[in-house]
Amino acid sequence: MATAVTANRAELLAIADAVAREKSIDRMIVIEAMEDAIQKGARAKYGQENDIRAKMDPQSGEVRLWRVLEVVEAAEDQFTQVSLTKAKTMDGEAELGGFVIDPLPPIEFGRIAAQAAKQTIVQKVRDAERDRQFEEFKDRIGEITTGIVKRVEFGHVVVDLGRAEGVIRRDEQIPRELLRVGDRVRCYIKDVRREVRGPQIFLSRAAGEFMKKLFAQEVPEIYDGIIEIKAVARDPGSRAKIGVISYDGSIDPVGACVGMKGSRVQAVVQELQGEKIDIIPWSEDTATFVVNALQPAEVAKVVIDEDESRIEVVVPDDQLSLAIGRRGQNVRLASQISGHQIDILTEDEESERRQKEFTERSDLFMEExxxxxxxxxxxxxxxxxxxxxxxxxxxxxxxxxxxxxxxxxxxxxxxxxxxxxxxxxxxxxxRRALGVDDALAEIEGLSEKMLVTLGEKGIKTLDDLGDLATDELVGRGNRNAGIEEGFLRQYDVSEEDANRIIMAARAHWFDDEPAAEDTAAQNTADAADGEVADADSDQ
Structure with missing residues (x-):
């Protein structure tokens, strides 16, 4: 086979080696890209209809070029087929249905062909580099990395991570933190996605996990698993709360995180631009943990509503502003870290409310x-x-x-x-005055009061009720539909009961459809009648 390219072989190998080192990709990928470029150049010269192949020897740099032809009885396509007779002259062992190779002479790359070849190689190398970046970083989600600020685009910070670039989006930055080009910055790798324009590495300095990782670097007990950070709530750049627990009774989790003279926590505070951190002992008892989370405010009483995930906290009058915090920050962070909505009441407010409830309930029993x-x-x-x-x-x-x-x-x-x-x-x-059908009252689990509520919302027939989704009825996770509370949320209807009610309302939709067994039996009977009729006509 003839040499396909007249360029210096050593020079081609040197280029492949240099590109592979610069882009940190496999040398064979660069060589395959060169082979692709040579194939495209050859097809541009000999015709796109030809099945042209190129191969570069990775050791010597020698490039061979040929086209593949299918052996047939009589060739109909001169570009991809060859007759058996002619194939025998090219390869004595050629046979029908097989393939022979036709060596091609060297090609000279013109300016346009050379530019196209260059584009092919660049694209292949870029794709390989993107794959390498994705494979390298996809398993590093959840780690802390350090990079150099490369540029700032529309408030988003692009960080040079050495062999890739990451981005800290505006909502993942610490407010009022000014990052300039050239600054060294530590970030949390939040997500890595493979996208059309290449792998996207999303970094964060505002995530709660970032604070966890920083403490793990500063507190050996956390790194070793003796102390665990169970929950984090942050108002980035301003204040944060972390709940910690020790699995060794001799080690105080709060003291270990604070460190000697506050050295450990101060290291984290400095990294987070002065963000104040409240370190709270974790407790499995919700009430105890909420009391700890509201520190430094003192709590008089805690009332938990498990069904609604709400917690009512009663504080002395002089502790109200401290419990709420500036702009509600303290109670908001306590709510986030505990996973419950927290309502703050003073002792006077709680006493007044309790008295009001007592009076209302007494009046109810007196009247009814x-x-x-x-x-x-x-x-x-x-x-x-x-x-x-x-x-x-x-x-x-x-x-x-x-x-x-x-x-x-x-x-x-x-x-x-x-x-x-x-x-x-x-x-x-x-309910009847609202025009709600009696058929709805027959559904188990719906009281007349519930039906009045549905009627006021325009749900008056079985079809109206059957058209609803479970979320619309009970309100869970349906914020986007504008029915956050749900039509029957006030009655504490479970999702299971809501599904059953909706299916009961839909039952009449299937009443007119014949049962599958009846349909099959009817089809069998019709077929039998047809066979009898055919037999009669034959006779």
Missing amino acids: LELDETLAQLLVAEGFAELEEVAYIEQEELAAIEGLDEEIAEELQSRAVEALERREAKYREE
Whole structure:
């Protein structure tokens, strides 16, 4: 086979070696790129219809060029086929259905062909470099890296990481931190994505994980796993809270993170541009952890609503501003780190609210159960808040309350059941006045009060209810649809119950469809009738 290119072989190998070293990619990838470029140049000269191949010897630099032809009885395409007779002259062992190679003479690259070859090599090398960058960094997500600020574009900071570039987006930077070109900066590798324009390495200095990694570098006990940072909440550049726990009873997690004279925590604070850090002992008990998280404020009482993930915290009057913090920062960070919404009340506010609830519940029992004030207040004091609680509690439990006996308990329950029936009848009238179909009332799990709520939202028929999604009914995770609370959220309907209610509303959609078994039986009967009719006609 003839040499395809007249360039110095050693020179080609030297170029391949230099590019491979500069871009930190495999030398064979550069050689394959050169082979591609030579193939394209040859096709431009001999015709794109030809199946032309090129091969460079990675040791000697020798380049061979040839085209591949299929052996056929009679060639119809002169570019890709050759007759068996002619193929025998090229290769004595040629046979039908096989392939022979036709060596091509050397080619000279003109200016345009040379430019095209260069573009091919550059593109191949760039693709290989991108693959190398992605493979190198995709397993480094979650690490801290150091780079040099290369440029700032529209508020986003591009960082030179040595063999790749990363970007700190504006929302991942520490507010008011000024990064200039040439500054050395430490970042957290948050994500690495393979995109059309190459791998995108997203860095962060505002992520909570960045603070965790910084503490792991400064506190040997965290690195060794003796102390763990369980949760982090940050207001980047201003203040942060971290919850720490020690798995060694002899080591104080807070003291270890603070260090001698605050040396360890100060190292992290300096890296984060003076961000103040509250180090809090972690506790599995939510109430205890919330009390710790609201430090330095003192907490008088904590009330947890597990169903709503809300926590009500009562503080002394003089501690209110400290608990809330400047612009609500302290309570906001405490809420983030605990994973619960925290409502702050003063002792006076809490007392006033409790008194209001006590009065409202007493009035409810006095009105609905026709009780005197003393008996109504006794029920509230014992923890009863709704008529349902009185109506459906075990009668023995009710009678066991001091001041009540079996006869009074029976009468109270009887009155409570009657009151609930009156209330249900009232809601039934309201529901019908709204035009809500009776068919909805037959669905298990929907009370008349719920149906009134649905009717007020325009849900009046089985089709209206069947068209709803579960999130629209219960409101969980449906913020984007503008129904954050959900139509029945106030009734604490579970997702499972909501699914069952919606499917019950859709049941009538399938009533008109014949069952699969009936359809199959009918098809079989029709086929049999057809065969009988054919037999009769044949006779």
